[in-house]
Amino acid sequence: MSQGSNNGGGSSSSAGGGSKTIVVRARGTTGQEQIRLRVNNTTVQTWTLSTNMQNYTATTNLSGGSVVEFFNDGGNRDVQVDYISVNGNIRQSEHQTYNTGVYQNGQCGGGNGYSEWMHCNGAIGYGNL
Secondary structure (H helix, E strand, C coil): CECCCCCCCCCEEECCCCCEEEEEEEEECCCCCEEEEEECCEEEEEEECCCCCEEEEEEECCCCEEEEEECCCCCCCCEEEEEEEECCEEEEHHHCCCECCCEECCEECCCCCCCCEECCCEEEEEEEC
């Protein structure tokens, strides 16, 4: 993996470039967590998270549904995504109803979303770009 523009830590790989700048503000609990930004089922960027809340930046010209996906759960790994920003428009994670990675009601994705946390492999959905 190559170093990307993530304003401080973690490794990164990317695909595409374009007109939308997306900032994902996130952290992991162990520093081994990996997330990817997907737009319209296409991976735009993949990051390994720091244990400190940081901004991870990607650009794309894709449009469609957007998710931040946590995909290497195990051990004590958990991910906290504060928000994503699309060209400066902030979408708070705790305001999203789609979260298949949060542990609620005794199971992964077992609630109504509305959480910054992903305790299991899954994704938080942020709507169309």
